[in-house]
Amino acid sequence: xxxxxxxxxxxxLIDEVPLLVQLTTQLAETLxxxxxxxxxxxxxxxxFARHRCSLHGILECDANINPLLSNKKTSKVIIRDLSxxxxxxxxxxxxxxxxxxxxxxxxxxxICEVTRVRYHGNECFEVGLLVRKLIKYPQAEEET
Amino acid sequence: xxxxxNNFPLIIRGTRLVLRKTALHSAVNLRLVDxxxxxxxxxxxxxxxxxxxxxxxxxxxSFIPVNRFVLRSGCVLEFDAFASxxxxxNVRSLPKGTEFSGDLAKNIxxxxxxxxxxxxxxLETYWNVLGRQLEIDSDVSASSLRDSAYSDLIRGTFCEAxxxxxxxxxxxxxxxxxxxxxxxxxxxxxxxxxxxxxxxPVTWYDHALNTAILSSYFAxxxxxxxxxxxxxxxxxxxxxxxxxxxxQELLNSISNLVPSQVRKLEAHVNLGFKxxxxxxxxxxxxxxIVYQHHERPDRKGYPVAIPEDLISxxxxxxxxxxxxxxxxxxxxxLQPSSITExxxxxxxxxxxxxxxxxxxxxxxxxxxSL
Numbered sequence: 297x298x299x300x301x302x303x304x305x306x307x308x309l310i311d312e313v314p315l316l317v318q319l320t321t322q323l324a325e326t327l328x329x330x331x332x333x334x335x336x337x338x339x340x341x342x343x344f345a346r347h348r349c350s351l352h353g354i355l356e357c358d359a360n361i362n363p364l365l366s367n368k369k370t371s372k373v374i375i376r377d378l379s380x381x382x383x384x385x386x387x388x389x390x391x392x393x394x395x396x397x398x399x400x401x402x403x404x405x406x407i408c409e410v411t412r413v414r415y416h417g418n419e420c421f422e423v424g425l426l427v428r429k430l431i432k433y434p435q436a437e438e439e440t
Numbered sequence: 441x442x443x444x445x446n447n448f449p450l451i452i453r454g455t456r457l458v459l460r461k462t463a464l465h466s467a468v469n470l471r472l473v474d475x476x477x478x479x480x481x482x483x484x485x486x487x488x489x490x491x492x493x494x495x496x497x498x499x500x501x502s503f504i505p506v507n508r509f510v511l512r513s514g515c516v517l518e519f520d521a522f523a524s525x526x527x528x529x530n531v532r533s534l535p536k537g538t539e540f541s542g543d544l545a546k547n548i549x550x551x552x553x554x555x556x557x558x559x560x561x562x563l564e565t566y567w568n569v570l571g572r573q574l575e576i577d578s579d580v581s582a583s584s585l586r587d588s589a590y591s592d593l594i595r596g597t598f599c600e601a602x603x604x605x606x607x608x609x610x611x612x613x614x615x616x617x618x619x620x621x622x623x624x625x626x627x628x629x630x631x632x633x634x635x636x637x638x639x640x641p642v643t644w645y646d647h648a649l650n651t652a653i654l655s656s657y658f659a660x661x662x663x664x665x666x667x668x669x670x671x672x673x674x675x676x677x678x679x680x681x682x683x684x685x686x687x688q689e690l691l692n693s694i695s696n697l698v699p700s701q702v703r704k705l706e707a708h709v710n711l712g713f714k715x716x717x718x719x720x721x722x723x724x725x726x727x728x729i730v731y732q733h734h735e736r737p738d739r740k741g742y743p744v745a746i747p748e749d750l751i752s753x754x755x756x757x758x759x760x761x762x763x764x765x766x767x768x769x770x771x772x773x774l775q776p777s778s779i780t781e782x783x784x785x786x787x788x789x790x791x792x793x794x795x796x797x798x799x800x801x802x803x804x805x806x807x808x809s810l
């Protein structure tokens with residue numbers, strides 16, 4: 297489990313981790329053109345607007361009740377969008393509903409639950425994450 | 441085989457109990473709806489089974505209904521029952537004490553496909569008894585099953601295979617796994633009502649049971665070991681467990697669904713996966729059957745729309761049997777097709793809706809059994 301205590305540590309780490317996601321041409325174009333508030337996809341009922349962003353984060357598995365859902369994968373992901381209570385990320389591997397994951401971001405870490413997964417291509421899965429807990433880095437908290 | 445008079449042979453085989461009413465030239469099936477959660481509202485038609493395992497027939501078209509079922513082993517099983525007619529496409533709940541006469545008897549004559557469902561009241565006792573394989577089970581042969589109204593799906597070599605595959609093999613050793621499944625279901629009060637409300641003419645529970653039996657046979661034919669088979673059967677029974685968490689009104693809706701409703705319905709695979717992962721310690725194959733059974737080789741399935749090579753074999757096999765049963769008309773509202781027609785329909789869907797390679801295996805299994 298990654299122990300990151302500051303934005304600086306995160307920035308150093310994120311540069312070292314390779315991005316294994318293989319974006320499909322279509323998805324790459326979409327990511328390129330998407331701006332602002334994202335539209336509702338998959339006929340979903342949204343509570344909070346989804347905002348397009350372009351960030352990298354590190355996704356790793358957190359403690360899961362069922363051992364079958366615990367894996368040791370740690371990967372660099374593209375954060376496609378975020379809303380008040382969730383993230384949409386592009387990950388290189390498939391995750392499964394109810395898996396608990398830890399997402400490391402420049403301002404802190406977030407414990408999330410996987411809610412949906414969509415296949416885009418080989419090593420390209422879109423994963424919907426529901427935020428369970430937000431942990432800001434101490435330094436970031438002081439600044440706030 | 442236990443007989444009451446000459447006209448009412450009563451057959452119990454594993455979890456299925458079939459009563460053939462030959463005098464009326466129609467078959468009335470009494471099926472033990474195992475696993476279904478027991479309804480506390482005793483509003484179903486009741487039958488009497490004495491300790492000689494028979495029921496009393498007062499007239500040609502009627503008999504006295506009581507809901508006690510005393511086995512020779514001394515166990516008492518109680519049942520709830522309800523009637524359903526495929527022709528009339530409705531399910532009627534009958535008040536306690538309703539006699540099997542009058543309009544209902546007339547309906548039986550008019551509806552040769554009328555089915556009466558009974559369900560055990562004390563599920564745990566039922567499973568304990570099932571573990572002992574119901575003493576009366578011993579001399580039921582494949583041929584008697586072949587003759588029953590249920591035989592359009594299970595016959596020929598399939599029946600023979602079923603004979604060699606007792607329910608212990610299908611559902612795990614000594615009914616223990618079955619009991620565990622039953623307990624899972626009994627924890628979920630919504631389950632029975634959902635199953636009931638999803639009639640007519642065949643409940644989702646029936647569909648789950650039919651799919652589990654046929655899928656198990658599919659896996660057996662493909663050389664699955666007993667352990668794998670037991671897990672496979674459980675997973676196929678539980679494939680739609682996520683429906684428990686779907687809004688009941690939505691499940692009851694018979695009108696065309698709008699996209700947002702379809703999405704909610706499709707969420708049952710995610711919900712089922714989540715539920716199964718939380719309430720039990722299944723293996724990965726079981727989880728994948730629950731999670732991937734609506735995936736399609738043409739990537740138009742859900743929830744992930746993965747390509748064929750990422751879909752587990754178990755999920756592919758389940759999907760084939762699921763569609764096969766739909767085409768056979770075992771699921772409302774489609775019109776039933778014959779087995780050959782169902783295979784032809786499946787053939788046209790292979791490679792898109794279902795996996796081609798696995799379908800060829802299923803086709804050879806089914807055609808061999810005809």
